[in-house]
Amino acid sequence: MRIESQAFANAVGRARAIRSSHVIVVANEKGGSGKTTSAMHVVVALLKAGQKVATIDLDSRQKSLTRYITNRKNWAKKTGIPLELPEPFVVDRGNTRSVDDNEAAEFAGFAAAITAVEHTHDFVVIDTPATDSYLMRLAHAMADTLITPLNDSFIDFDVLASIDPENFEVTGTSHYSEMVRDARRQRRLVEDVDTDWVVIRNRLGQLETRNGRNIAEGLAALSRRMSFRLADGFSERVVYREMFPRGLTVLDTLDERTLGMKPTPSHYVAHDEVVKFIATLRLPLDERGKRRAAARAEWFRSSRQPFRDGGLTAD
Ligand SMILES: Nc1ncnc2c1ncn2[C@@H]1O[C@H](COP(=O)(O)OP(=O)(O)OP(=O)(O)O)[C@@H](O)[C@H]1O
Numbered sequence: 001m002r003i004e005s006q007a008f009a010n011a012v013g014r015a016r017a018i019r020s021s022h023v024i025v026v027a028n029e030k031g032g033s034g035k036t037t038s039a040m041h042v043v044v045a046l047l048k049a050g051q052k053v054a055t056i057d058l059d060s061r062q063k064s065l066t067r068y069i070t071n072r073k074n075w076a077k078k079t080g081i082p083l084e085l086p087e088p089f090v091v092d093r094g095n096t097r098s099v100d101d102n103e104a105a106e107f108a109g110f111a112a113a114i115t116a117v118e119h120t121h122d123f124v125v126i127d128t129p130a131t132d133s134y135l136m137r138l139a140h141a142m143a144d145t146l147i148t149p150l151n152d153s154f155i156d157f158d159v160l161a162s163i164d165p166e167n168f169e170v171t172g173t174s175h176y177s178e179m180v181r182d183a184r185r186q187r188r189l190v191e192d193v194d195t196d197w198v199v200i201r202n203r204l205g206q207l208e209t210r211n212g213r214n215i216a217e218g219l220a221a222l223s224r225r226m227s228f229r230l231a232d233g234f235s236e237r238v239v240y241r242e243m244f245p246r247g248l249t250v251l252d253t254l255d256e257r258t259l260g261m262k263p264t265p266s267h268y269v270a271h272d273e274v275v276k277f278i279a280t281l282r283l284p285l286d287e288r289g290k291r292r293a294a295a296r297a298e299w300f301r302s303s304r305q306p307f308r309d310g311g312l313t314a315d
């Protein structure tokens with residue numbers, strides 16, 4: 001689908017004009033590629049860097065990111081550990097019979113969420129469903145950073161590009177990457193800045209395989225053609241799956257009190273790969289936020305030390 005209507009351009013313009021936060025969109029039209037898992041890790045990374053973060057959940061059917069955040073809030077309450085939390089919003093899909101009315105309602109919901117956080121939050125992280133819709137195209141056209149997680153399979157690759165079955169060379173772009181290209185073009189019409197598109201391979205196997213090599217080569221070729229950056233991938237690890245009920249991530253303190261279980265070597269390796277990924281994103285962390293994070297870390301350190309003579313002293 002091409003993004004060409006004047007109404008859409010106006011909508012992007014209005015949406016862009018009303019915001020000042022850095023907008024991160026996590027998206028891929030393929031389901032189950034790791035969008036919500038990646039989004040939650042980005043949110044927690046930003047919170048830990050002292051940034052004020054709002055989330056917008058466009059997946060109003062599953063609301064997985066919002067549920068992840070609720071689980072985190074509940075776990076913090078239960079354990080008494082002050083886990084950092086974003087401010088969550090959900091935008092409902094229009095459900096009338098009129099496409100125009102639905103689009104108007106979705107735009108209004110989206111704009112309302114963004115207006116609510118524009119002056120108070122440094123970052124807005126938007127998690128999206130695996131569908132194409134007006135709201136999705138609008139979100140893509142607003143992205144300062146677009147993150148696309150991709151499972152290491154040619155079925156998933158197919159939403160980005162078609163492949164020659166004999167030599168695995170890229171023969172053409174597919175629906176989703178064309179939608180992103182149109183959204184980026186739309187954005188450049190409104191302001192002269194390009195979206196930073198970062199693709200990350202997810203659920204990588206521990207062993208190098210021929211399939212993995214072919215996908216890596218295909219992505220490298222496509223990244224030049226479509227102007228995206230490739231991040232080092234996330235491995236397939238059980239730890240990514242078991243964190244959801246407690247609302248935790250591998251960026252949280254990896255101790256038994258926080259996790260509710262003993263950390264394993266897999267937690268630390270996963271932590272390192274997520275830290276590397278966050279660095280790849282090159283997000284504009286502001287100094288104010290870094291100072292907030294440093295002050296909080298200092299407070300944590302000193303609050304664990306015993307009180308003596310009415311003051312905080314070292315052991
Ligand atoms: N690196 C990983 N290792 C193991 N499991 C993973 C990994 N990344 C994601 N998962 C699991 O894969 C499933 C899909 O992940 P997730 O829900 O983040 O994807 P999604 O793209 O948001 O899905 P949807 O399209 O349904 O919104 C979840 O069960 C998640 O726990």
Ligand SMILES: [Mg+2]
Nearest residue numbers: 035036059064
């Ligand atoms: Mg999801």
